[in-house]
Amino acid sequence: MKVERLLWLGASVLVFAGFIYFWQLISDYRWVSPVFLPGPDRAWQALVRGITTGDLLVRWTATIERMIYGWLLASLAGICLGALIGSSERARAYIGPTLELMRPLPASAVVPLAIALLGLSETMVLAVIAFGGLWPMLLATVHGFSAVEPRLYEVSRALGLSRTAVIFKIALPSSMPDILAGMRLSLTVALILAVIGEMLASRDGLGSHIMLAARAFRSPDLFAGVILLGVTGLVSAMLLSWFESWMLRWRESR
Amino acid sequence: MNALMRIDPRGMILPVGLIIVAEAAARLTNLQSDALAPPSDILLSGIKALADGSMLYATWQTLANAFAGLAIGFSLGMALGILMGLFRPLNRLLEVTVEVLRPIPSVALLPVALLVYGFGHRMEFSIVAFATLWPALILTRSAIAGIEPRLLEVSRALQLSLGARIFKIVIPAALPRIFVALRLAVGISLIVAVTVEVTTNPMGLGYKMMEASQGLQPGLALAYLVWVGMLGWAVNGIMVLAQKHLFGAAANVEARL
Numbered sequence: 001m002k003v004e005r006l007l008w009l010g011a012s013v014l015v016f017a018g019f020i021y022f023w024q025l026i027s028d029y030r031w032v033s034p035v036f037l038p039g040p041d042r043a044w045q046a047l048v049r050g051i052t053t054g055d056l057l058v059r060w061t062a063t064i065e066r067m068i069y070g071w072l073l074a075s076l077a078g079i080c081l082g083a084l085i086g087s088s089e090r091a092r093a094y095i096g097p098t099l100e101l102m103r104p105l106p107a108s109a110v111v112p113l114a115i116a117l118l119g120l121s122e123t124m125v126l127a128v129i130a131f132g133g134l135w136p137m138l139l140a141t142v143h144g145f146s147a148v149e150p151r152l153y154e155v156s157r158a159l160g161l162s163r164t165a166v167i168f169k170i171a172l173p174s175s176m177p178d179i180l181a182g183m184r185l186s187l188t189v190a191l192i193l194a195v196i197g198e199m200l201a202s203r204d205g206l207g208s209h210i211m212l213a214a215r216a217f218r219s220p221d222l223f224a225g226v227i228l229l230g231v232t233g234l235v236s237a238m239l240l241s242w243f244e245s246w247m248l249r250w251r252e253s254r
Numbered sequence: 255m256n257a258l259m260r261i262d263p264r265g266m267i268l269p270v271g272l273i274i275v276a277e278a279a280a281r282l283t284n285l286q287s288d289a290l291a292p293p294s295d296i297l298l299s300g301i302k303a304l305a306d307g308s309m310l311y312a313t314w315q316t317l318a319n320a321f322a323g324l325a326i327g328f329s330l331g332m333a334l335g336i337l338m339g340l341f342r343p344l345n346r347l348l349e350v351t352v353e354v355l356r357p358i359p360s361v362a363l364l365p366v367a368l369l370v371y372g373f374g375h376r377m378e379f380s381i382v383a384f385a386t387l388w389p390a391l392i393l394t395r396s397a398i399a400g401i402e403p404r405l406l407e408v409s410r411a412l413q414l415s416l417g418a419r420i421f422k423i424v425i426p427a428a429l430p431r432i433f434v435a436l437r438l439a440v441g442i443s444l445i446v447a448v449t450v451e452v453t454t455n456p457m458g459l460g461y462k463m464m465e466a467s468q469g470l471q472p473g474l475a476l477a478y479l480v481w482v483g484m485l486g487w488a489v490n491g492i493m494v495l496a497q498k499h500l501f502g503a504a505a506n507v508e509a510r511l
Binding site: 008009011012013015016019035036093094095096097098101102104105106107108109110111112113115116117188191192195196199200206207210211213214215217219222223225226229230233234236237 | 264265266267268269288289290346347348349350351353354355357358359360361362363364365366368369370441444445448449452453454460463464466467468472475476479482483486487489490
């Protein structure tokens with residue numbers, strides 16, 4: 001029932017609106033000091049003001065740009081390296097354990113090293129985003145390549161395909177679900193690291209914006225920034241999952 | 255996970271080789287750097303920091319914050335996940351709220367927590383709690399949805415109360431998959447705790463690393479980096495072992511967010 005689904009969705013939106021109204025009540029009746037928690041009205045005003053004056057808009061685009069550049073770098077490097085490692089049994093045996101060792105390292109832990117090497121620069125922020133986003137991509141690609149149905153490889157041998165042909169015609173398409181899942185994870189990581197990088201290196205962006213707002217006790221500006229970051233996370237995840245189901249539409253038709 | 259238990263000598267060539275090359279390169283070029291240090295120097299700084307207890311104290315701080323936050327966030331998320339998994343209407347009513355709040359990056363709340371709590375334990379574990387709540391909720395909900403429906407029918411036929419139904423039927427049946435969620439959340443809690451420390455909170459491993467790096471002690475900073483990696487690896491290893499030990503073959507489920 002399509003109608004029923006829409007009704008439930010509408011009810012769900014109402015519940016969300018109810019939570020926002022409750023937030024408004026909290027600030028109206030001063031249950032929590034407005035220094036810490038401004039009402040949604042004031043956060044919204046700050047948001048509108050920031051966007052109309054262009055101040056917040058510039059920072060927002062800066063953050064999104066960093067996130068996307070870092071993510072694209074990470075995805076490209078992750079898929080290429082993953083394809084190289086994943087398509088050869090020998091490379092997996094030699095390089096795999098090192099990757100397993102590096103994997104649990106939090107990407108933010110390399111920030112001090114990155115700062116020492118690259119300074120508080122734009123390059124540093126991008127390098128950290130790319131490094132952090134690389135792991136989910138790399139591991140997903142390696143996993144996808146090693147999970148390819150072995151008979152497909154046999155077929156490719158029987159057909160005498162070259163190694164590049166095997167990668168592009170068999171391995172990449174069949175590991176697409178893993179790669180797309182890795183890209184989704186990697187994008188989340190990229191947003192987090194973009195914010196961290198901006199906070200630490202004071203590059204102009206939403207990360208530094210909310211940090212400065214908190215230090216100056218300008219809580220409406222702070223919440224406006226948090227809302228924008230939430231929207232960024234939500235929209236980017238939605239876009240990517242649409243892209244994912246579009247790319248994988250062949251799976252449902254089976 | 256087999257790679258974790260069985261050591262393939264071929265896999266050791268690369269890391270060992272890299273360490274030797276790094277050492278040789280540092281010695282040959284007579285490295286004078288504020289950012290890099292030869293592996294032997296890293297090892298010595300690490301041993302020194304371990305011996306004087308500063309590294310262990312920082313480890314304790316980080317782990318305490320990570321696990322306190324995990325305890326709060328995971329149990330809240332699990333409780334919500336169980337309720338939303340059992341009661342479909344509740345799940346549908348909260349759908350929009352969950353989907354809107356979930357993608358807020360946890361670090362975005364860093365300044366908020368800083369404003370409310372100032373520096374210290376509370377701001378750190380509140381962020382860890384937020385970060386671990388969502389995977390706990392989502393994965394518990396899907397674990398409940400994966401329970402054999404006949405078990406729930408049995409519980410209805412026996413007219414069990416809600417509490418008895420949750421504790422006697424639902425939780426035991428969903429436990430293997432909830433444990434997978436816990437394993438994921440433990441990793442997240444450690445990562446978030448270190449992130450908070452690197453970024454703002456002056457305590458724990460992340461801060462120590464930042465301090466050593468800014469104090470131009472690259473050997474010590476890198477020793478902390480290696481230590482954080484080892485810690486993450488050990489914690490994950492313990493969780494994998496516990497999972498195998500506790501659930502046996504039922505442990506072979508994968509978490510997908």
